[in-house]
Amino acid sequence: MSSATMSDTRQFQDDFEAIDASSPLADMxxxxxxxxxxxxxxxxxxxxxxxxxxxxxxxxxxxxAPSTSVDKTIIEPYFIEDAQxxxxxFVNGRFDDGLSDIGQLPKGVTVGHLSDAVEENxxxxxxxxxxxxxxxxxxxxALNTAxxxxxxxxxxxxxxxxxxPVHVLHVTVTDPAVAVVTHPxxxxxxxxxxxxxxIESCFGTGDAxxxxxxxxxxxxxxxxxxxxxREVREGEQTWHLGTLGVTQGNDGQVNSCCLALExxxxxxxxxxxxxxxxxxxxxxxxxxxxxxxHIDNFLRVNHMKPDxxxxxxxxxxxxxxxTASFTGRIYVEQDAQKTDAVQTNxxxxxxxxxxxxxxxxxxxxxxxxxxxxxxTIGRLDEDARFYLEARGIGREAANSLLIFAFANEVIEDxxxxxxxxxxxxxxxxxxxxxxxxx
Amino acid sequence: xxSIKNLHASVEGTPILKGIELEIPSGEVHSIMGxxxxxxxxxxxxxxxxxxxxxxxxxxTFNGVDLLxxxxxxxxxxxxxxxxxxxxxxxxxxxKYFLRAAVNAVRExxxxxxxxxxxxxxxxxxxxxxxxxxxxxxxRSVNEGFSGGEKKRAEIFQMAMLDPTMCVLDExxxxxxxxxxxxxxxxxxxxxxxxxxxxxxxHYQRLLNYxxxxxxxxxxxxxxxxxxxxxxxxKLEEKGYAGLEHPCGADx
Numbered sequence: 001m002s003s004a005t006m007s008d009t010r011q012f013q014d015d016f017e018a019i020d021a022s023s024p025l026a027d028m029x030x031x032x033x034x035x036x037x038x039x040x041x042x043x044x045x046x047x048x049x050x051x052x053x054x055x056x057x058x059x060x061x062x063x064x065a066p067s068t069s070v071d072k073t074i075i076e077p078y079f080i081e082d083a084q085x086x087x088x089x090f091v092n093g094r095f096d097d098g099l100s101d102i103g104q105l106p107k108g109v110t111v112g113h114l115s116d117a118v119e120e121n122x123x124x125x126x127x128x129x130x131x132x133x134x135x136x137x138x139x140x141x142a143l144n145t146a147x148x149x150x151x152x153x154x155x156x157x158x159x160x161x162x163x164x165p166v167h168v169l170h171v172t173v174t175d176p177a178v179a180v181v182t183h184p185x186x187x188x189x190x191x192x193x194x195x196x197x198x199i200e201s202c203f204g205t206g207d208a209x210x211x212x213x214x215x216x217x218x219x220x221x222x223x224x225x226x227x228x229x230r231e232v233r234e235g236e237q238t239w240h241l242g243t244l245g246v247t248q249g250n251d252g253q254v255n256s257c258c259l260a261l262e263x264x265x266x267x268x269x270x271x272x273x274x275x276x277x278x279x280x281x282x283x284x285x286x287x288x289x290x291x292x293x294h295i296d297n298f299l300r301v302n303h304m305k306p307d308x309x310x311x312x313x314x315x316x317x318x319x320x321x322x323t324a325s326f327t328g329r330i331y332v333e334q335d336a337q338k339t340d341a342v343q344t345n346x347x348x349x350x351x352x353x354x355x356x357x358x359x360x361x362x363x364x365x366x367x368x369x370x371x372x373x374x375x376t377i378g379r380l381d382e383d384a385r386f387y388l389e390a391r392g393i394g395r396e397a398a399n400s401l402l403i404f405a406f407a408n409e410v411i412e413d414x415x416x417x418x419x420x421x422x423x424x425x426x427x428x429x430x431x432x433x434x435x436x437x438x
Numbered sequence: 439x440x441s442i443k444n445l446h447a448s449v450e451g452t453p454i455l456k457g458i459e460l461e462i463p464s465g466e467v468h469s470i471m472g473x474x475x476x477x478x479x480x481x482x483x484x485x486x487x488x489x490x491x492x493x494x495x496x497x498x499t500f501n502g503v504d505l506l507x508x509x510x511x512x513x514x515x516x517x518x519x520x521x522x523x524x525x526x527x528x529x530x531x532x533x534k535y536f537l538r539a540a541v542n543a544v545r546e547x548x549x550x551x552x553x554x555x556x557x558x559x560x561x562x563x564x565x566x567x568x569x570x571x572x573x574x575x576x577x578r579s580v581n582e583g584f585s586g587g588e589k590k591r592a593e594i595f596q597m598a599m600l601d602p603t604m605c606v607l608d609e610x611x612x613x614x615x616x617x618x619x620x621x622x623x624x625x626x627x628x629x630x631x632x633x634x635x636x637x638x639x640x641h642y643q644r645l646l647n648y649x650x651x652x653x654x655x656x657x658x659x660x661x662x663x664x665x666x667x668x669x670x671x672x673k674l675e676e677k678g679y680a681g682l683e684h685p686c687g688a689d690x
Binding site (some may be wrong): 047382383384387388389391392393394395397398401403407408417436437438 | 486487488489504510511513514515519520522525526527531535536537539540542543544545548575579580596682
């Protein structure tokens with residue numbers, strides 16, 4: 001590691017020192033901060049960051065986003081129409097009580113400040129925080145951990161259904177004078193036999209450069225069912241470098257879907273570990289590249305015990321000069337017999353200047369497993385387009401409908417209907433003549 | 439209605455159609471029969487406007503207008519409908535949304551009001567009833583996972599919804615069992631009227647037992663070599679295409 005990298009990473013020292021060092025999280029945070037310095041900013045020489053060059057970001061003089069609030073009119077367009085939700089709003093990575101509207105929660109359910117949970121029961125939180133994946137392996141995850149001051153804590157006790165989804169809105173107020181950084185942290189613990197849905201919507205005000213570095217962890221107990229969505233609609237110059245860590249017990253199911261729609265660079269790291277038997281992990285993603293956007297889907301699914309299923313289904317639509325990469329590793333432990341893992345990455349390239357890198361990786365130590373992966377890269381299907389034209393639909397509208405169809409295979413799987421129709425609308429709105437298909 | 443004169447067309451430089459002459463008046467059902475490779479499907483696709491087929495000579499007028507000058511979508515809006523031999527599966531596109539967009543594109547072209555979701559569904563129910571079709575196919579993606587019979591029935595249903603004046607059926611009978619064939623034929627017959635013409639392209643005369651044509655034309659090597667009434671189809675059934683005498687003008 002070069003000394004230049006070391007000194008670059010010291011830019012956060014003052015911000016780090018400013019956080020209360022007496023919290024029960026202080027040791028973890030200090031360790032994380034040190035770890036960040038040891039690792040330094042990732043470069044494209046590291047396997048995990050091979051396709052995403054952080055240099056333009058690290059060259060900027062990044063500083064912690066200040067505490068601020070926004071007018072309600074800024075966040076309202078991101079509310080999900082016709083949906084009852086427990087609403088949480090984060091502004092610049094900080095929990096905003098004024099804008100949040102948690103409403104009535106079922107008995108025993110906690111949805112609130114992570115800092116409150118730490119104060120009330122530090123050991124319960126510490127048992128889970130940072131437990132779902134090896135955050136020490138990645139500098140950005142370590143950096144997020146170093147800056148856990150507050151965050152969102154969702155706890156659903158045994159055999160309980162969270163009646164409505166939790167909708168988390170992450171607003172970043174960008175500043176033309178300085179590149180700000182936020183480190184949103186979310187911890188979702190769904191105990192045995194329980195159910196919950198959480199939707200994260202990430203967006204910003206203004207077009208200045210900034211880094212949004214969220215980490216969300218889901219701990220799903222035996223028989224738990226969790227639906228998680230992350231909708232990335234960041235500002236034009238925002239680097240959204242997010243990680244999702246998931247652990248699952250026996251029999252449960254976790255579905256997570258990342259919708260990478262807007263932002264300069266969108267990285268979606270998902271690390272799922274099936275620690276029990278007979279569980280299902282279903283990870284999906286839709287990425288839409290326009291302009292010079294870069295999208296990096298980085299997946300790792302670990303099968304530790306027998307009889308689990310995992311599905312990865314990622315689609316990229318690339319236009320203009322956008323680029324995307326998909327790295328999907330399936331790891332199967334020796335003990336994880338009868339694993340059934342399927343990984344799919346499909347790419348639709350609408351332009352000569354677009355580029356996609358797709359890289360499946362299988363690491364299998366069990367001998368009785370079914371692991372398949374498939375990747376396709378293609379253009380719009382001319383036969384399908386002719387079929388639509390032959391029914392009176394103009395060429396541009398036919399193209400739009402086919403692009404929508406490609407995207408819709410991810411969207412139509414969204415279980416929460418109001419979110420599904422919202423995304424349909426977003427997609428159709430950005431397609432020429434898309435309104436025809438409403 | 440449809441007037442084809444000296445139509446020549448090629449695919450990637452290979453001539454397929456070599457001077458087709460055909461007149462289809464309003465309200466008539468014409469059938470084109472011919473062996474494999476005679477150019478039957480090429481004719482259908484040239485009429486529908488597929489880019490792969492290059493028209494090198496001749497003309498096609500549709501209701502007095504130059505058909506070949508129109509984009510495929512405009513042809514459809516003008517009232518030409520081709521039922522595909524192999525309807526394309528389009529995963530992710532709901533049949534309902536697709537069909538409403540198509541119906542509204544056609545209606546707009548004809549100066550009619552756009553249908554809202556409610557009116558559209560009403561129309562769907564009416565048409566489905568007339569054709570005795572099950573509307574559950576509408577809840578699926580366009581043709582996705584449909585059986586051969588379902589695909590062809592869906593084509594006829596689309597035809598009913600788009601209300602064309604000239605319908606081209608490209609080997610609609612291929613891959614159908616007798617029951618499906620009957621359903622499809624009943625659908626076509628229900629849509630027959632004095633304003634609407636049909637061009638039924640088929641390899642086998644079997645279909646013509648159900649859809650009885652006014653005229654039958656035999657296409658061989660890119661030209662119509664014989665025309666007659668429906669008895670011609672029966673004659674073909676009996677003697678096969680090889681049994682036809684080559685009339686003058688055909689390749690010796």
